[in-house]
Amino acid sequence: MKIEKKELELYFHIPFCVKKCNYCDFLSAPCTREQQEAYMGALFAELEGRAAEYQDYTVVSVFIGGGTPSIIPEAGIAKLLRIVKEEYDLQENAEITIEVNPGTVDREKLQNYYQAGVNRLSIGLQSAENRELQTLGRIHTYEQFLDTYSLARELGFTNINVDVMSALPGQDLDSYRNTLYRVLNLQPMPEHISAYSLIVEEGTVFAKWEAEGKLDLPDEDSERHMYEETGRILETAGYHRYEISNYSLEGMECRHNCGYWTRKSYVGFGIGAASLVENIRFRNTDELKWYIENPLGCREELQVLSVEEQMEETMFLGLRMTAGVSCEAFQAYFGKSLKQVYGEVIDKNLETGLLRFKENEKGSYLQLTEKGLDVSNYVMSQFLFD
């Protein structure tokens, strides 16, 4: 009897960039060529070394993120994907994404990605205003983005995401709208748009500027306007919001990210990369040196999730998606109904209009309302147990 294999997602972290952006608090930094090579070597070793561990799984998506993965010579990326194909059971139509930054790729690089099996590009545009890009500390211009985008289309990429950001210093409603319209005017339109709102994180250059009073952030009203305009403009253009910050054309949702929200098993490779395998969470060390020396022996923060923690995650991750949490799936997985576990919280939020139940052909879903999406943290935090 053939046993249905379990699904698995793979994430690769490339912690390098040309120059750290002013708002970035991800694990990433400029580096030397030697460091890059040593790191890639360790990454290959980790990937190969773990193959046996995951032979019962089918890999359904691969995501190469960073940092700026596109600064790595394309041979490295090709080798990663070759190992995946050879040593892992990669599903035929798996989604394979790489993040690229304009200014770090040329025709040859993109072509090599394509040939290596990459079928989805995520391009970090952030803004179509060069002035704003400069404030962000981005290394590229809008024009460079246009080149990258059209090259990608020319080479046959049919699934492209574009990142944009609102609430940027010096940004106003008009300039933000302009960014959105320019993205929508791309030919053909991107299949996916991630629209984030800037959060000034501790330890970033922006945080320092903010403390010094040198960060000209939009006021609350304009920030809210931008946020509202995102939904209005993108939905008018035919996108649907399937997650708090993510919009896509029909059927073009990012499968890899949806996996995170639905708690699929995933394994992260590289420094700082987080994993969830069968309700066990862990992550690799943040230390570059330590990782390079022990790519297979640097997992930390291992945490076996209790049933309660699994329920909490199911809720605060699932509610990020506009479709919400499936009542049937919850019941099937936990053997208890949503209402049994969270009746009080749900009632309270139904009453305040932040949550609603929605029936569709697949069953009944608990989801955030428009108003609930705006204050999702407030709602989600209530789903944590005492």
Next chain:
Amino acid sequence: MAVIDQSKIRNFCIVAHIDHGKSTLADRIIEKTGLLTSREMQAQVLDNMELERERGITIKAQSVRTVYRAQDGEEYIFNLIDTPGHVDFNYEVSRSLAACDGAILVVDAAQGIEAQTLANVYLALDHNLDVFPVINKIDLPSAEPQRVIEEIEDVIGIEAQEAPLISAKNGIGIEEVLEQIVTKIPAPTGNPDNPLQALIFDSLYDPYKGVIIFCRIMEGTVKKGTVIRMMATGAKEEVVEVGYFGAGQFIPCEELSAGMVGYITASIKNVKDTAVGDTVTDANRPCAEPLPGYKKVQSMVYCGMYPADGAKYPDLRDALEKLQLNDASLNYEPETSVALGFGFRCGFLGLLHLEIIQERLEREYNLDLVTTAPGVIYKVHKLNGEVIELTNPSNLPDPSEIDYMEEPIVSAEIMVTSEFIGSIMELCQERRGRYLGMEYIEGTRALLKYELPLNEIIYDFFDALKSRSRGYASFDYDIKGYEQSSLVKLDILINREEVDALSFIVHADSAYERGRKMCEKLKDEIPRHLFEIPIQAAVGGKIIARETVKAMRKDVLAKCYGGDITRKKKLLEKQKEGKKRMRQIGNVEIPQKAFMSVLKLDDRK
């Protein structure tokens, strides 16, 4: 045990302004008189101090007996009575002084006379103590001993030319101090055969021995088996043990007779029975009358104390009970607040006392407390002739029933260098001070005399004084009495609901200003909700100030953390944890620290 020759006893204390070196000099005296070797000094006295440091500021009087062989070849018994140094404990200080025959006045050679120097020295002189000055810290580069000597003679009017010039820290000049204790402080008087008359200057509760009474025997003799009676409280017990004070320990002895300082235990359960200032006498052979000066200790400052976690109410009650065993000046009675639930209205000698108790409750009893704004006792005269002593603003009768109200007034003395006189006078003016006069002390310093309402100085007057004089002003006060005043109750409404725990009494003229600031402060403290929350200040139902906490429009993590779920969960946990520390008023959640915000209204510089 040989009978002690009264003429060889010296009972004294050390008075000083804070930080002028009182404790260091006490340590040196103990060390030099050979009670302890310097090694034991480290081991014992310092351990003791560490314990004290853990408990915050010393509020108990300490006493120690040492033996000194003087240059005349005789051995003298020194009883050093160390007194608490803060204005909150003035009464305790005065009782300690009454147990002495003389005092050493320590003055800093660089700073000279300060407000507490004056207050304490006058207190000592009032008790007819012989005072001799000591100039400390003469090894400081900025020391000006000659100037300070002149200052002492000019300002206080006591002879100071022979004042020992010392450094207590470095052990310079201590012998001279010891000699002067012998020559300048008189021996006690009193007849051991007279009926017993002893002054209680402190007491503490010991779980094994019961209450231990610290006393000075004025007349007569007390020994094991004597049936004693406290003349004010009427408590009566048989003496179990008498003794004197070693360093950090109680040393039992046969008897205590006139002129001696020591302790008595008599299985008394509650320190309330042994009020400081009370007279102990022999129940079977009482003295004719008690020693003068006893008064019942009156709490001056009141506040509500509530457990942050309502379930901890019994723990708070037990903790207060235990603290009160040892601190007769702590009062409490249960009260209920709509906003804060079950708690206690607690009375204290002053704000420092309040802070000490609060800290001890939090640290020693591991309680998380919400404290309401401290207030004083107001006398409310009702039209029907009834007079209410108001300690909780919520209990203020309806204004239509009130004839008039009175508030406590203090006489304050502030010592300040001339460059800051202007700003300090301005501060006193703002706090409704009544200017009484100013005396110049040498050319550059002045003593300002004011009458101030107590409720204007209990919050942050001392901080304001320090900040406006760059730390140079010093301050002392005495309760003067009650005066009629135009007072109103300021109520705070959050989302149109009155929050009882935020009400306070304020002078009518400052109501608007305080109300406005309170609203502003609360606006910053109360997190946004899903709806708009008006915050209003009202006097007698009339709104005098308003602020609005805007509705929460956004609370979203519009950022993709990829697979790093742990980080996101931590954020949500923090948010949930924050909510737990809130109090629900109607449908508004108020952080606990908002209830303390009234304390920090005066942020003007």
